[in-house]
Amino acid sequence: MKVTVEITRRPEIADPQGTTIQRALHDLGHNEVMSVRVDRVIHLEVEGEDPNRVQARVEEMCRQVLANPVLEDFTVAVSE
Amino acid sequence: MRIAVVVFPGTNCEMDVAHAITSLGGDAELIWHRENDLSDFDGVVLPGGFAHGDYLRTGAIARFSPVMGEVERMAGDGKPVLGICNGFQILCEAGLLPGALIANRDLAFICRFVDLEVTDTDTVLTRSAELGQRIRIPLNSYEGNWVDPSNTGRVAMRYVDDPNGSQQGAAAVANAGGNVVGVMPHPERGIDELLGSGDGRALLEGFLDSLVPA
Secondary structure, X not given: OEEEEXXXXXXXXOOHHHHHHHHHHXXXXXXXXXXXXOOEEEEEEXXXXXXXXXXXXXXXXXXXXXXXXXXXXXXXXXXX | OEEEEEXXXXXXXXXXXXXXXXXXXXXXXXXXXOOOOOOOOXXXXXXXXXXXXXOOOOOOOHHHOOHHHHHHHHHHOOOOEEEEOHHHHHHHHOOOOOOEEEOOOOOOOEEEEEEEEEOOOOOOXXXXXXXXXXXXXXXXXXOOEEEOOOOOOEEEEEEOOOOOOOHHHEEEEEOOOOOEEEEOOOHHHOOEHHHOEOOHHHHHHHHXXXXXXX
16 A cells, blocks of 8 residues: 655744745745745555554554654655 | 664774773674674663654664664663664654654755753753753754654753754653753764863763663
8 A cells, every 4th residue: 555654844943944945935925925934745655455554553653763853743644 | 881883784883882881981783683682781872963864753663673663662661761963863763762863954964073062961961061051062964853842841951052953952852751861962072172162971871871771
């Protein structure tokens, strides 16, 4: 099964890269950009038949290693 | 009194650390990260570098290396554990120190001498220093910006002019017991005036003095 993990930095944690990109967009005249955050997407292929079980397993992987609970939240989306 | 200096794939400061410890009269031994028995060691240092290529996040893969089980045990036993630069990042990922290190505020890799002020002398790194003492050693990092949403870290040293955005200007952070310390600048590169500063000696001498037999 194909699994997409999106790891996002918590809103209260600064994202210097996002801030720099936002500044560049404003310099180019895109002043309507209110906020930029740069996050991480990880694509996995996982053996399994049961989407719920695959979902639970990948969420466990996120808590263990893929995301840092101090800084980040995650979402897991399973597709066939 | 033996100190394990852990080498991960991508570690690059192990020789500097071993040289510094040896030149201060300590007994340092390089230990590969696959090692899973440090029972003969009285303290451990995680040196700087780019363990496992800094992939995923700095320290995220290294914290699962086999040796880390022993580092956690030693930390729990109250033995001195020091992480320098990348080693600091690994200790945070492992949960042995609070918080995490993110990219510097200005997205610049900072490589220069920085001035620090000792703010807590009840740690294995700062025990030989005096409160308020100024320490000048080199900083060499991109992810040196310490954040601690839990607000539980003890700041052992702070930057006089915070170059990277660290919370409370922290340059060195200790656990509650003071036996686990992470420091972002490099004490081992400041042990000889010939190289610009000898201020790191006081820190590493304190670390050596904190060792008690295994």
